[in-house]
Amino acid sequence: MLNRKNILLGVCGSIAAYKSALLVRLLVKAGANVKVILTADAANFITPLTLATLSKNPVYTQYFEAETGVWSNHVELGLWADYMLIAPASANTIGKMANGLCDNLLTAAYLSAKCPVLFAPAMDLDMWQHESTQENISRLQQFGNIMIEPGTGELASGLHGQGRMAEPEEIIAFLEIEIVKHLPLLNKKVMVTAGPTYEAIDPVRFIGNHSSGKMGFAIAEQLYAMGAEVILVAGPTTLTASAGITRIDVVSAEEMLQVCQANFIGSDIIVMSAAVADYTPVEVAQQKIKKKEDQFNIELKKTTDVLATLGSKKSETQLLVGFALETTDEDNYAKEKLRKKNLDLIVLNSLNDKGAGFKVDTNKISIFNKKLEKITFETKTKTEVAKDICNEILKLVKTS
Structure with missing residues (x-):
């Protein structure tokens, strides 16, 4: 405590x-x-x-x-x-x-x-x-x-x-x-996802992204500090979490899907901040692919949309929070994602904002709720941003 x-x-x-x-x-x-x-x-x-x-x-x-x-x-x-x-x-x-x-x-x-x-x-x-x-x-x-x-x-x-x-x-x-x-989330069970996923091409190569997991880890820590029982589903990252947080490490989008589904029903609040891969190789080579040809093609298939899968199963008593990282027409994409995936809140990041994005210690966000009301925050450290996000979640917990 x-x-x-x-x-x-x-x-x-x-x-x-x-x-x-x-x-x-x-x-x-x-x-x-x-x-x-x-x-x-x-x-x-x-x-x-x-x-x-x-x-x-x-x-x-x-x-x-x-x-x-x-x-x-x-x-x-x-x-x-x-x-x-x-x-x-x-x-x-x-x-x-x-x-x-x-x-x-x-x-x-x-x-x-x-x-x-x-x-x-x-x-x-x-x-x-x-x-x-x-x-x-x-x-x-x-x-x-x-x-x-x-x-x-x-x-x-x-x-x-x-x-x-x-x-x-x-x-x-x-x-x-x-x-x-005085802990506002005492006896609440929370699941948070964080970091990237790596989709294997062969035993040594993968398709991934630049997510560090810092934002998701900061949210998990803040929810834990507010008294929640936290399960942190983490993609590949070097970050560490408090000893009281239950951490489950995964690598691929499929592994993240399986772990999230297994822990979804018992969770009161779900915050999906991981940057899950949209595509994964159709076939994974069993041995390292040698550099021979001038051009090399990899056939990809869509991964299962983890957020949409959970949104389709969400009960009236659960709160589901998603993230959107956009570069163009940010607000409309975020609102559409909120509606289609049955979210209660969506946190919008724009790579066009200075101090936001991957591998930095700051972030700049906007949050949309189900009424499509937009709350915009200034650039802050990811720890402070996590507090802002959790305070918006807390408002919904108090009124639910």
Whole structure:
């Protein structure tokens, strides 16, 4: 659940700050991208170097570094995060957060955050029980912030009671459960196709195309991040997918057809982004064809249209998304494909658009729905394009 999530970790002045080293390590091990904001008091308990080494990112301590002239942009940090986690959260910082005070980088980033905010209190028993602390916590929860309940045990003062910061493993488990609660595609089964197909001519040669699979893999990752159970049917490519994605490798159009048919009935959402060959050799030579003649002809036959085959079997509860890569009269071809193949959405790529097409890390798309309404997006990275596509899919899931 934490894989590729951006976690902004705030560490406050508390003896429990030593636990933040293990917390960062567990977050990184789970695949999260971690950035740490350390308050001035927290730096008395744990060094920025320790957390920078473990997070593999610079640690932020103040708005402006006088020695380097570097300004830490609290707005960018707040907007970067998928989740903001403050652990340990001291009584002082909790009070500032509850009252909108931002006299340090951490509380300024908190006020800029648009993501869910979780905080794990850590303080002595008397501080925890004080009316002002409890009122501040109640206020934070009213704002929508999520508290990770402190544990009970021996405290730094020698007292015994509530106030111990939750253990790092408990915080990780809590965060994962919180993520699962809000995943929009939880319990949905999705099949995504990606990459090219190779149609063999002989044991060493094939007919193929320039598809890298980057767009399909990005879509599979985004759907997985949204909670879906994802099957990725991949043509020949060197790309890798997250461990939680079920990957099935195929080579030819016929293999892709067979795998897609086998997994189609159980899928709620099907995204067909692979560049499947339209033609395949009638006969495949069993031995390498020698270069003899000045001209060489290969007889080709049509492959089975995988997208049309699935479209003809689609139920009312399934969503089917196709892709169209065109060079002329793009809109009309895309709309005709949408209609003929019984699609719910079609994503149009044009090779005439700069930054779109094969083997690049960007793309520019338009999307048509069943009402033939067109949504056009700017050139973006394929990761961002995948988010746009998945958001359009999500709209149909919510209304279906």
